[in-house]
Structure formats: structure tokens, C-alpha cells
Amino acid sequence: MSGDTIAARPARALPGSGEHRRHVLVAVVQNRTGVLNRVASLMRARNFNIESLSVSHTDSDDVSRMTITIHGDEFHVEQAIKQLYRLIDVLKVQDVTDEPSVQHELALVKVRATDRNRGEIVSIVEMYRGRVVDLAPDAAIVEVTGTEAEVDALIALLRGFGIKELVRTGAVVMARGSASIEEATKR
């Protein structure tokens, strides 16, 4: 344009760095009908990539808690948090990815077991602080809790015996220390 005197600056930056990684969000929500549906619908409609979503009660009857793992850069996560806050039932959302926190999940694995290898299975499971919770003539159910990596590692070892069935809860998370997201009011 003829009137311009200022040198063009580089193209306007789009929000976000593009460095995608896994983020863990904790959301404290009012325990009203449909709240899980609202959160799930929002994540789908706004194109956020959810890896896992777990819901549970808290110590208070009218409040539930969700742990949401999503994949994205810091812009996606910030948008996800802001969009979650637009839901009337959402009280508090926190990105605990980089906070010191306990992030655990539980897995149940039904693994093939014979008289010959049952002992081997038990000792592997014990190494991972898991336990055998059910035995059948040709199978065993193994229960393990731990970080995603720990659970992954045990599952990889059990695969050698033949996995018949597998279920994982997805991560549940709690920040370390005495601070409580449930006590904190919505920001």
C-alpha cells in the first residue's frame, strides 16, 4: 500500500508453539446430571485430542473430579482449560503436567498361565509391585498400579505369556504437597 511507512514485520504469529505433548488436566466439577457428557462433548466439538478421561466422586457428594489427558501444545491446553471454564458446572481446572504430582493408573491383565510358568509370572508381577488376584487352571488375573510407564513395562513382559484380556483405568492424578484443588475455589 502506498501509505505505508513502516517496514512489514513477519507474518502475524498464530497462537501456540506447535510443540505437542501429553498434558494432564484435573477438573473439579459440580456433580450435576450430564456433566461428563458436557465435558466430553466440548472436547469433541472443539477438536481437542483426548487420550483418556476418568471421572470419580470426591469426598463431597456434590463435587466430582475428572482427570483428562490431552495431546497438544500449550495453546491447545490453554484453550481447553478456558473452554472448560465456560461450562457452568466446572469449578476448577488445573494443568498438573509440570507440577510435582502422583500420576497413577490401575490395570487388570488376564494372562495365560500354565503349571510350568505360573511361578515365573508371579515373580515378575511382584517385581512391579503388582499382585495376582485370580487364578484359573490356565489363566491368572494380574492387578498392577503405578505410573503409565510402569504399567506399560509390566504389560510388555506379560505379553510374552499371552494376554487374553486387558483393562486400564487411565491416569488419575493428585498434586503432591498440602495444597488441594478441591479446596481452592474457581479462579
Next chain:
Amino acid sequence: MTVTKGEGARSGTHSHVPDAGTPTAEAIEKARRDMLHQGRIEKRTRIGADVVCEALLRQGVDVIFGYPGGVILPLYDVFGDYPELRHVLVRHEQGAAHAADGYARSTGRVGVCLGTSGPGATNLVTGIATAQLDSIPMVAITGNVPGALIGKDAFQEIDITGITLPMTKHNYLVRSADDIAAVFAEAFHIARSGRPGPVHIDLTKDALQGETRAEHPDQEEVLARLPGFRPTLDGHPRQLKTVAHEIAKAKRPVILAGHGILIAEAWDELRELAEKARIPVAWSLLGIGAMDEDHPLAYGYMGMHGWKHVNRAIQSADLIIALGMRFDDRVTGNVKTYAPHARIVHVDIDPAEIGKNVAVDVPVVGDVRRVLAALLPLVAPVDHEARASYMEQLAEWRRDSEASSWHGSGTWRNGLLSADYVVERIGALNDHDATMVADVGQNQMWTARYAGYRRPHSHLSSGGLGTMGYSMPAAMGAALGRPDKKTWAIVGDGGFQMTIQELATLVQDDIPVKIALLDNHKLGMIRQWQELVYANNYHSSDMVGPDYLKLAEAYGIPAWKATRPEEVDDAILAANAADGPALVWFEIASEQNVFPMMPAGKGLSDLLEEPGLEVDE
């Protein structure tokens, strides 16, 4: 209703519930007492349907737009006991939702619409979605089958709360009469507070019929029930200082005024800021009316079909102050090339809008009126001198751009009537004070560009969803919301035929909407794209319509036809002079395009212009 800055607006909730102690509040209370204690209701027990009516009256609702059906009949059974609640029977539930929307946009109050379960509810959906994308305060009420039948695929049962969930600010399924009072109080509070939006309430038939003694909660109880809904109203003081500093540094600042200015009733503060720091004001489609277009600092409509001079100013600005707008793609075009020299200050009440589409240098979350009121004292006045060369440049750009895209003569090629002229005359002959309700397509852009707006809430347009068929039903709501103003629906032949059935509503309820049908015998905007973007490959954009004079006559609506510029003024004046609704059929040039136009994917500097009228740069 006159737009005043009442207590509600000051507290940032924009509540138009009459303030306690005002004559309206007293009248409502009295009517309610009369009903409750002096007979009418004592003859029978109080049921859920009564609570709905009480709640509506408590919220100051005076008109609702609806359509009956099986499960909502309990409500219609009690309406007769509440004559203060005017019910307008529409011809299609979509019309009810748009009418509630038009009522809301023209008044700033919450609009209410009503439909039955199943098809009644799904017919409301387009209107609810329209309200959602434009942040319109609305309460949409539907009936549903009795609670025991829910989930059984009962007759006319559909999971309507599942459908409206992603297109409402919040929604409720109410299964008990005891919950109605609390839900309505919450719903109105949510609809009008913070960033407004539609709230949908689905009531089972047994909830409407159940007996109840439930009390209506007061505002404090409502707030206590909504711990997760606390909109931020005041801008952060440190951010405000930064904004003032940015303004002081800027040499080529531009204010972008959005819908937020109208919602927050911040037009005075906007003008004061513009005047104090001598900053030109551009506006988005929904920001039209935020600034009196005759004001020397009112620069114009921006974006895809905005004025070239306005887009030029944005592209060369060193500071953009965006107030209550959301950098929609129709405003920015390709974001990468958008306002390349500008730092951006963005004020919005919804934190999720900030940083969503463009990266922002100074974010401010808050109610734009409160933010501007707090900002104004911090802003250093800027004198004439300091802006002289900038203002000269802006004036020159404006002259260029108006010369390149204004068909002031009234005719397009071959002497055919040009649409911009029609719209310009409707604006002028109504002293730019009528409520102008656009439809979607070329007519919408002509209405935005050429009518001339001097008053807030005088331009209504479906911006976010772009809903054809919006204009006439929305105008119905606007005419009832602002009976002190003339209401003109500006509509294309395509959009008119989408909700044409509401003509009968205008007649039955004697709603004085004046309709300007801009008939180009085309889906004009589609034709324009097929010409300019799809290399003249026309398909399905030709439209046959009825003889609209006969049609109007069949409905009992006076109508006029104008095909030449000389006939335009008389037709407009005749329609204005008619009591009640009237139609003017303008047969306009079929192939006139809206220019400038920013093709999809392009930026604000890549505008297509009217061929042959290009100005040298």
C-alpha cells in the same frame, strides 16, 4: 422499553429485571399477588405450569413466542390465567426462536421462545444455534414426554437436551415441578450474565402438571447454586495501565468495536475513548450501531465485505484495540497477513476468546463497559496536531474507497435498480432510526454497508451462523421489543421464502413489520461466488418466486412494487404510512455483486473490487 443504564448494567449482569421499587417491578408484583391471593389461582392448586408463568413474570418477560403441542399443553392450559404474558403464535418454531432473538437484540433483554417436544423442539434448533453463535440472551423452553416415558422412544420423544447441549450456554432437563422455580431463575441469570447466550429448558409433561409449593429463589440463592459461574467483570488494573501506555505510544491506532459494546451498553465509553485519544473506530457486522456513523471518528465496517479504507487502516495500524469482538475469520481473512504492523489489545468478557484466533499482546478480561470506564482516566488526551497527518491519510483512503464502491446513482448497469440504493433510501427516509433487520446473503451486506446507523441496537443480523430466513421473524420480535421504532426487515428472495409463513403471524398479531424484499431472482451471494470464485459456473442459484403482490394480498398485507429508482422513495414512504405490516417488492438487478470482497483464504489487503471502478493506488 428505552435503553437505560440501569442497576443491572452497572453490576455487569445486564439484568433487565426491573429493579426493586420501580413501577414495573411493583406492577409485576401486584399482578402476581392478585393472581396468587385474590382468587384466580386459588380455584385450583398451583402446578408446574403456574411456576413457569410466575417465573417468566418475575423476570420481567412480557412476550413469548411459541407453538403448542401435546406435552406442552399443560402450559397453554394456564396461560389464560396470566394475561400479562403475551403469547405470539408463530407459524413455525424456527420463527419463534428468531423472534425471541430479535426481541433480545433490539432491547438487550432476554427473549423467550417455546415449543413442544419432538418436531417442535427440533424446529427451534436453528434459532437457538443462531443465538448461540451471536451471544444472544435467550431462554428456549420445550416440553418433553412424561418422565416415565423418557428413553422409551415415546411418541414425539427426542433427546433434545442432547441436541442442544453443544449449542447452548447451558441446558436443563426438568423432571419435577419442584425444580422449575430454581431452574428458571438460574437460566435467566446465566442467559443474561457475563457473555450472554441461549439457555434451553426441557420440561417433562409431568413436571408441568405436578403440584408444587416450591418458592422462587432470590438472586443470592441463585448465585449460591452456581459456584462455577462467576464472570470476570473488571479488567486487571495492571493491564489497564499497559493499555493506556500502548495508546500513548501508538501513531496509527484503530479501535475495532464488536457486539460486546452493544451487549455491555458501552457506546458512550467507546465514543469517549475514541475522542480522548483521537482514534478512528471500525466495527464488525455485529458491532454496527456501537458508534454513530456520523461521528467524525466513525470510520466504517470492516472485514470480508467491509470498506476498503477500513481494511487498509487495519492493515497499516500500529495498534489495534479490539473491544468485545472475537477476530472471526470474516473479519481477519488469512490471519497470517492480518494487521501485520499492529500490536493487539484485546478486551473481552470471555477469556476463551482471547488468544483464540490471533496472538494478543495485551489481553484484558472484563465487561467492556467497566474496562473502558476504568481505562478512560488513565488515557492521556491526544491533540489534533499529533494525529493530523494520520487523519489526513484516513480521509484520503475513505474518499478513494467510497468512490470505488458506491453506486450513488440508484441504478446499476442497464438502468436496473441497484440494491445499495434501496437500502440507503430506507435508512435515510427513516432518519436512520428504524430497527433494520437483515437476512443473509448480498442483502445482508448491503444492509450493513449502506443504510447508515446512528443508534445502538438499530441493526440486527445473523452474523455467526448466517441463518437465511432470520430477518422476518427476528423483525417480529424487534417490532414488539421496540414498538417506539419503525422496524424494517431487509430480505432476499431466497431467505424470504424460507420463513415466509410468518406473514400470517404479522397479520394475526398485527405486528407492524415493514418488509423490503430485495428480489434479484437469485440466490445472489451464491451467484456472486459462482461468478467470481467458480469461474461463472452457475448452478442452482436461479430462483423462481411467486407474484409477491398477489401473495401479500392473499395475506391481507398492503404491498408495493418498485423496479426503478424513481419509484423507491414513494414505495418506502407508503409502507411506512401503512398501519401494521407492509411489503415492498424491489426488483433489483440480478447480477449486481457486493464489492469489495475478500476471497476465502486471502487477506484484508487482497480485496476484489468492482470491475471498472478500480482506483489507482
